[in-house]
Amino acid sequence: MAQQLAKLEMKNIVKEFPGVKALSDVQLSLYPGEVHALMGENGAGKSTLIKVLTGVYSIDQGTVTLEGKQVSINSPLKAQELGISTVYQEVNLCSNLSVTENIFIGREIKKYGRLAWKEMNQHAEKLLERLQLNIDVTKLLSSYSVAIQQMVAIARALNVSAKILILDEPTSSLDRDEVQQLFAVMRQLKKDGLAIVFVSHFLDQIYEITDRLTVLRNGEWIGEYKTEAIDRMELVSKMIGKDLAELEAISSKTTDISQSDTLESMLQANEVGLNGKISPFDLELRKGEIYGLAGLLGSGRTEMARVLFGADKADKGKMTINGKDVHFTTPRSAILNKIGFCSENRKTEGIIPELTVRENMILAIQSVYGWFRYLSRAKQMKIAEEYIQLLNIRPANPEQLIKNLSGGNQQKVMLARWLVTNPDLLILDEPTRGIDIGAKTEIMKLMTHLSKENKSILFISSEIEEILRTCDRIAVLRDRKKVQEFDNDRELTQQDLMKEMAGGM
Amino acid sequence: MINRLSLDYKQLPLVATISLFVLMFSFGSLRYTGFFSTQVFLNLFINNAFLIVIAVGMTFVIVSGGIDLSVGSVIALTSMVTASLTMEAQLSPFIVVPISLLVGTVLGVIQGALIHFYNLQPFIVTLAGMFLARGLSYMISVETIAIDHPFFNFMANSQIPVPGGNFISISVVIALIVVFIAMFVAHFTKFGRNVYAIGGSEQSAMLMGLPVARTKILIYTLSGFCASLAGLIFTFYMLSGYGLHANGMELDTIAAVVIGGTLLTGGAGYVAGSVVGVLILGIIQTIIVFEGTLSSWWTKIAIGALLLLFIVLQRVIVWRSEKKHANG
Amino acid sequence: GSTDESSGNGENTDNGTEQTAEDTKPEETNSDTEEKESDDQSAEKLVIGFSQVGAESEWRTANTKSIQNAIKDAGHELKFSDAQQKQENQIKAIRSFITQKVDAIVFSPVVETGFETVLREAKDAGIPVFLVDRAVDVDDDSLWVTFLGSDFVEEGRKAGNWLVEEMADQEGPVNIVELQGTVGSAPAIDRKQGFEEIVSKEDKFEIIKSQTGDFTRAKGKEVMEAFLKSDGENIDVLYSHNYDMAIGAIQAIEEYGLKPGEDIKIIGVDAVRGAFEAMADGKMNVTIECNPLFGPQLVELIEKHAAGGEIEKRIAVEESMYTMDQAEELLPTRKY
Amino acid sequence: MLKGMMKTKLFWPIIVLILILVINLFFDRSFFSIELRNGHLTGSLIDILNRGAPLILISIGMTLVIATKGIDLSVGSIIAMSGAIGAMTVADTASEGSGPLWMAIGLSLIICLVVGGWNGLLVSRVGVQPIVATLILMVAGRGIAQLITGGQITTVYYEPYSFIGGGYLLTLPFSVFIVAFVFLMAVLLTRKTALGLFIESVGSNADASRLAGINSKNIMLMVYMFSGLCAGVAGLILSSNVMSADGNNAGLWFELDAILAVVIGGTSLMGGRFYLMGTVIGALIIQSLTTTIYSIGVPAETNLVVKALVVLVVCLLQSAEFRRKVFGIGKVKPTGEQKGREGVTLS
Ligand SMILES: Nc1ncnc2c1ncn2[C@@H]1O[C@H](COP(=O)(O)OP(=O)(O)OP(=O)(O)O)[C@@H](O)[C@H]1O
Numbered sequence A: 001m002a003q004q005l006a007k008l009e010m011k012n013i014v015k016e017f018p019g020v021k022a023l024s025d026v027q028l029s030l031y032p033g034e035v036h037a038l039m040g041e042n043g044a045g046k047s048t049l050i051k052v053l054t055g056v057y058s059i060d061q062g063t064v065t066l067e068g069k070q071v072s073i074n075s076p077l078k079a080q081e082l083g084i085s086t087v088y089q090e091v092n093l094c095s096n097l098s099v100t101e102n103i104f105i106g107r108e109i110k111k112y113g114r115l116a117w118k119e120m121n122q123h124a125e126k127l128l129e130r131l132q133l134n135i136d137v138t139k140l141l142s143s144y145s146v147a148i149q150q151m152v153a154i155a156r157a158l159n160v161s162a163k164i165l166i167l168d169e170p171t172s173s174l175d176r177d178e179v180q181q182l183f184a185v186m187r188q189l190k191k192d193g194l195a196i197v198f199v200s201h202f203l204d205q206i207y208e209i210t211d212r213l214t215v216l217r218n219g220e221w222i223g224e225y226k227t228e229a230i231d232r233m234e235l236v237s238k239m240i241g242k243d244l245a246e247l248e249a250i251s252s253k254t255t256d257i258s259q260s261d262t263l264e265s266m267l268q269a270n271e272v273g274l275n276g277k278i279s280p281f282d283l284e285l286r287k288g289e290i291y292g293l294a295g296l297l298g299s300g301r302t303e304m305a306r307v308l309f310g311a312d313k314a315d316k317g318k319m320t321i322n323g324k325d326v327h328f329t330t331p332r333s334a335i336l337n338k339i340g341f342c343s344e345n346r347k348t349e350g351i352i353p354e355l356t357v358r359e360n361m362i363l364a365i366q367s368v369y370g371w372f373r374y375l376s377r378a379k380q381m382k383i384a385e386e387y388i389q390l391l392n393i394r395p396a397n398p399e400q401l402i403k404n405l406s407g408g409n410q411q412k413v414m415l416a417r418w419l420v421t422n423p424d425l426l427i428l429d430e431p432t433r434g435i436d437i438g439a440k441t442e443i444m445k446l447m448t449h450l451s452k453e454n455k456s457i458l459f460i461s462s463e464i465e466e467i468l469r470t471c472d473r474i475a476v477l478r479d480r481k482k483v484q485e486f487d488n489d490r491e492l493t494q495q496d497l498m499k500e501m502a503g504g505m
Numbered sequence B: 001m002i003n004r005l006s007l008d009y010k011q012l013p014l015v016a017t018i019s020l021f022v023l024m025f026s027f028g029s030l031r032y033t034g035f036f037s038t039q040v041f042l043n044l045f046i047n048n049a050f051l052i053v054i055a056v057g058m059t060f061v062i063v064s065g066g067i068d069l070s071v072g073s074v075i076a077l078t079s080m081v082t083a084s085l086t087m088e089a090q091l092s093p094f095i096v097v098p099i100s101l102l103v104g105t106v107l108g109v110i111q112g113a114l115i116h117f118y119n120l121q122p123f124i125v126t127l128a129g130m131f132l133a134r135g136l137s138y139m140i141s142v143e144t145i146a147i148d149h150p151f152f153n154f155m156a157n158s159q160i161p162v163p164g165g166n167f168i169s170i171s172v173v174i175a176l177i178v179v180f181i182a183m184f185v186a187h188f189t190k191f192g193r194n195v196y197a198i199g200g201s202e203q204s205a206m207l208m209g210l211p212v213a214r215t216k217i218l219i220y221t222l223s224g225f226c227a228s229l230a231g232l233i234f235t236f237y238m239l240s241g242y243g244l245h246a247n248g249m250e251l252d253t254i255a256a257v258v259i260g261g262t263l264l265t266g267g268a269g270y271v272a273g274s275v276v277g278v279l280i281l282g283i284i285q286t287i288i289v290f291e292g293t294l295s296s297w298w299t300k301i302a303i304g305a306l307l308l309l310f311i312v313l314q315r316v317i318v319w320r321s322e323k324k325h326a327n328g
Numbered sequence C: 001g002s003t004d005e006s007s008g009n010g011e012n013t014d015n016g017t018e019q020t021a022e023d024t025k026p027e028e029t030n031s032d033t034e035e036k037e038s039d040d041q042s043a044e045k046l047v048i049g050f051s052q053v054g055a056e057s058e059w060r061t062a063n064t065k066s067i068q069n070a071i072k073d074a075g076h077e078l079k080f081s082d083a084q085q086k087q088e089n090q091i092k093a094i095r096s097f098i099t100q101k102v103d104a105i106v107f108s109p110v111v112e113t114g115f116e117t118v119l120r121e122a123k124d125a126g127i128p129v130f131l132v133d134r135a136v137d138v139d140d141d142s143l144w145v146t147f148l149g150s151d152f153v154e155e156g157r158k159a160g161n162w163l164v165e166e167m168a169d170q171e172g173p174v175n176i177v178e179l180q181g182t183v184g185s186a187p188a189i190d191r192k193q194g195f196e197e198i199v200s201k202e203d204k205f206e207i208i209k210s211q212t213g214d215f216t217r218a219k220g221k222e223v224m225e226a227f228l229k230s231d232g233e234n235i236d237v238l239y240s241h242n243y244d245m246a247i248g249a250i251q252a253i254e255e256y257g258l259k260p261g262e263d264i265k266i267i268g269v270d271a272v273r274g275a276f277e278a279m280a281d282g283k284m285n286v287t288i289e290c291n292p293l294f295g296p297q298l299v300e301l302i303e304k305h306a307a308g309g310e311i312e313k314r315i316a317v318e319e320s321m322y323t324m325d326q327a328e329e330l331l332p333t334r335k336y
Numbered sequence D: 001m002l003k004g005m006m007k008t009k010l011f012w013p014i015i016v017l018i019l020i021l022v023i024n025l026f027f028d029r030s031f032f033s034i035e036l037r038n039g040h041l042t043g044s045l046i047d048i049l050n051r052g053a054p055l056i057l058i059s060i061g062m063t064l065v066i067a068t069k070g071i072d073l074s075v076g077s078i079i080a081m082s083g084a085i086g087a088m089t090v091a092d093t094a095s096e097g098s099g100p101l102w103m104a105i106g107l108s109l110i111i112c113l114v115v116g117g118w119n120g121l122l123v124s125r126v127g128v129q130p131i132v133a134t135l136i137l138m139v140a141g142r143g144i145a146q147l148i149t150g151g152q153i154t155t156v157y158y159e160p161y162s163f164i165g166g167g168y169l170l171t172l173p174f175s176v177f178i179v180a181f182v183f184l185m186a187v188l189l190t191r192k193t194a195l196g197l198f199i200e201s202v203g204s205n206a207d208a209s210r211l212a213g214i215n216s217k218n219i220m221l222m223v224y225m226f227s228g229l230c231a232g233v234a235g236l237i238l239s240s241n242v243m244s245a246d247g248n249n250a251g252l253w254f255e256l257d258a259i260l261a262v263v264i265g266g267t268s269l270m271g272g273r274f275y276l277m278g279t280v281i282g283a284l285i286i287q288s289l290t291t292t293i294y295s296i297g298v299p300a301e302t303n304l305v306v307k308a309l310v311v312l313v314v315c316l317l318q319s320a321e322f323r324r325k326v327f328g329i330g331k332v333k334p335t336g337e338q339k340g341r342e343g344v345t346l347s
């Protein structure tokens, strides 16, 4: 395809934000019928590049040429008109509208001068079929999980006759099956001659679907490569900018299972459940163990976590912590019992956009201390700097507003918020969403480290291997019900889990 | 259409409001002789036609997550312009009416543009608009100008009979037409849906490539137009222009809209709801008048109390059925 | 409901203000034992709808009380409605009086204009309408029986005349500052007009500042302070559209270090009790009466009309003007 | 960094304030002069402070409410109530002892706390939208106030009462000290404890705050109580200043001015960050504007137009977009993302 003229050329792109140079002299070229990966650590500038291309941000310098002629794209609207269809990193839909509306708004179907909802609903269903998702499209988007919202966003992007399709971390909250569905569609579109930009932190996915890739680092353009021509090690080293030797440590996938020695129980739940959300389940968490929840999308993992944390009030069953009965009516009561919960929904349940990184980090611990015992500025700074260092958050500026951080960096701050409280039980719902490899391994290390300190962790992830790699015991959920519990000895394989999750046929 | 399937849930506040209105009406009927008559019900419309019209405009504004405080003053300004043009400049209604309709519309455009392009807060911009409009009407004249003109007298006095020996005014017809158009616009046009989208999340709307700028400006223009139309209706109603007309009516309007189940945070609400909201305020008024013994402070307290009673009941209803919804 | 309403007036009496104390009892009996009463009343028990502007000033409250009490003492049934200073409310009220088929409607218009339609409805329903305090400007005067109330312009003139006499032997310039009422309100406009009409005849008088004080004490004080700041000693006269603003202004003048009544002559409208107190200790030179206590007079008219008597269209409330030196002996006689 | 932001926040309001004051200079040479008259410092500036006291007070309360994404329309009525209560308690005491004074102050402040709490409960527990929740009291409150005064404008003859709003301390009006005290308390409570952080986080994202263990309901309850209290104090000052209670007119339309002051001060109605100092400056702008209108002899009927224009100018000056378009100040900003519905923010 190289001899073809490029569909899109971005040259010498520069984008600065107050205090941050997000992109300096970056370039990108797309050819018809290719899937092109944007690679880079958190904060490398991938999303910014995409937003610059689609007119969300204005370009400081540089040129964009679309099919030979130079264009200036000053708004997402313009971008769409030029045939660029985008799925941005965070779910950017209107949760107060129905699924159908979210898919069609902006390009509604009209009939006798009025919007034809019937037709649109049918179309919407067809579109989601294509992604193997059948849900009630007339329901409000807000009634669905992040994962589903992500799928809807994708469906919306597919719904136009676009020349270029941009997907910024579409897979971060999807699990295997959804990802496969998405890839199938992408291959189809590829055949039709679309150019697709694909961002992901999962190398496997990159190697599975993409043809070429562009690597960014700290907003700088590192290089453009054919995917099959560059191997993992090399790619990662290009991304992090360390040489292969240093990488061995990180990449060595053997963060071995921290077989907890004690069997002393920490939290016990029997017949805890919440009508309509999660059916009653028994659960025992031991001190110093990492307990995994596996399940398909909508299987109720998040619900289970939320009930345990008191985010949703359990309407039946009883819980004990270290022997004494507890009944959580609010998250606060759970937190005071030294439980932490890192939500899967960073945007709406995680970050406090208007506050700085520092303030976001100390929020939980401060709420434990209460309003009167205010952490001294010095203490706050110490905490902030420590975790910025530990999770290598960029920009490394505690006073940056968190809403100005890149997705992955925001996620790291969320983790920091809970690590600071040093809880006995830490519930992590998709904690590695949108986090780059370096940080991911860092977090895995942290988890094992915590469990060594006899803390227990409840770990939800859509990446089965991640679960297998780290968890002592694993529960499988299906249809809002806990159906199985495995001890994670060496025999346990992904297949076993998958069978159980899908409904052991 | 779109809401049918999830009607129970999404339209809940609306349903609650309507049922509470019925409740209040029957309360009045039981308590006061002569309350339970079609005319009393129709009077709610006759006396509040203008409020209905501004409430419609305001609904769009609030659904989009904004607010428009200028409406009350725009009514005053419109009435003033209409009156002075008719009585002092001696112009014919065919010139006067369009001009006065322009008054609010233009102000609306300006407000919308300021809010969008300079990223100012609607509350403040429209507050300035409120000061400005009232100030301008004082500058036209501090005295009230009575209108005596065949056209206006006709609009004011002609009664449209309805079955059962009752009647409504022309203004009511206008108001109802506005309501129906608005309902259609809200649910069956792109503009309508864009308004809801912006209310849900302006940023998402922008990223989805919706014409945010155009829509927002249009919203305030619409509201401004409705305010002017209401001003005209008000002028029919009062047959006079006056700088103090509709003082503080913006709050009544907002109250009506919110009572009608629209969220001030934007994204959810129904035109129909706002109409019922207006009727609710109207019926509170009527009940108090029929009570006919309240001193002026007890009147205030009673209004507050009824408002409270109503809102709490509404909350309770919504809660209970939300629970049902969760469990169902 | 009426029960908590009357108990509410109970509280009212605890707060100890004679007027309410007076009218509580009749009101309670009224609302509780209507039928019995109507039996006692041989014939002629009228149902009277009274739509008041609001309770924006002391004058207004006194006026309301006077009318309410007069009606009840005469054993008629009162339907009272307070418009909260909103014309639309007042129209609603009158409409509902019509639907309730009252025998007579009494109301004091928020503004002169805009009542034609509803008045016509009243006429069609054959209900006589009595205007109090303020006129309506409607050409067809068959729409109301009579207008009983003060003439604001005349009040303004009185104030002007007094000033002209007072300053007769003084050669100008005489600098006047004016505290207007609420912008656009009838009393404000007319009192301003009447006053200017007189003083403008002699060019030694100059109104150097004129600003609204919204009829309130606080505003009156604030505005006067500003006046004093900018014009200080060379203010000779203060003309205030009502008593409250005058009181506020007096405080301001004292705080500024001048003698109200001497350094600055003070003319106020509304001869309320407070005004006499102020005059008694020499802080106010003259007050023009604007009498709110014409309830009884009104009821007579209504009964007379009901009995088929003839009534002329315009009945002035007997009012006069009081100066400092009269204040002492009159003070005790003032009802409110 | 934060300091830097505060600066930019305050910069334009201060400019405007200075502008308004300077304008006065053209009409009145002695505008800035402050002299010592019989033991009282007097001068236009002092007056503005003195007159502005009530507005500043309620604006401070309002700031915290708005920071939680709320709004309090009832402050005007609360002013009327507290004034009424205060005045009625001392109305018919002729004594000179300070007993009744404390009585009055205590009584009205307590009631205002309760009333504010009522607002807070409606908003935080019942979940009524702030604007409606407080609208109820805005209407009913005046009624209650008039009920207390019996619709009269009761004059107070009890001398000590006048000290609150009319007295002098160390040559300065006492109300200035009250404002200073309340302001300092507010600053200390919000910036030296975690309250400020909690308020801002609740206002910026209530769900997330709840999950972070903040008791957002109590935070809300508290800010409304505080707002009520501030209004109460303001009410006492106002009524004591004119030695009377006016249920119908005291504090009429104050709520709008207060909200205006808050926004001019740089706090966004969308909640989140709040700037107490900015609010005070905003209030001062409004007050000096009013005083200016009075003293330079603007005809009464044009007051509102002037006010409208000034408000517009202030807001436009604060809008980064406007400054960029007009003076070309400031770097090109992202068109979307940052420009949420946050209104006038420079962050
Ligand atoms: N609105 C903004 N204001 C200031 N800085 C910003 C803004 N948006 C992004 N940045 C900065 O630009 C840099 C690039 O951010 P970007 O979101 O492009 O990273 P990314 O490659 O998408 O990372 P991730 O993989 O976590 O999504 C980050 O350092 C971020 O802090």
Ligand SMILES: Nc1ncnc2c1ncn2[C@@H]1O[C@H](COP(=O)(O)OP(=O)(O)OP(=O)(O)O)[C@@H](O)[C@H]1O
Pocket: A135, A143, A144, A145, A146, A147, A148, A173, A277, A295, A296, A297, A298, A299, A300, A301, A302, A303, A304, A344, A462
């Ligand atoms: N297939 C589905 N159909 C309808 N609703 C769904 C479906 N999947 C999820 N939901 C909604 O999303 C909400 C969240 O589901 P939940 O997050 O617990 O699933 P999960 O196991 O956490 O999967 P994920 O975390 O990947 O979304 C549920 O309350 C449910 O209402």
Ligand SMILES: [Mg+2]
Pocket: A046, A047, A048, A089, A168, A406, A407, A408
């Ligand atoms: Mg990104």
Ligand SMILES: [Mg+2]
Pocket: A145, A301, A302, A303, A344, A429
């Ligand atoms: Mg989940």
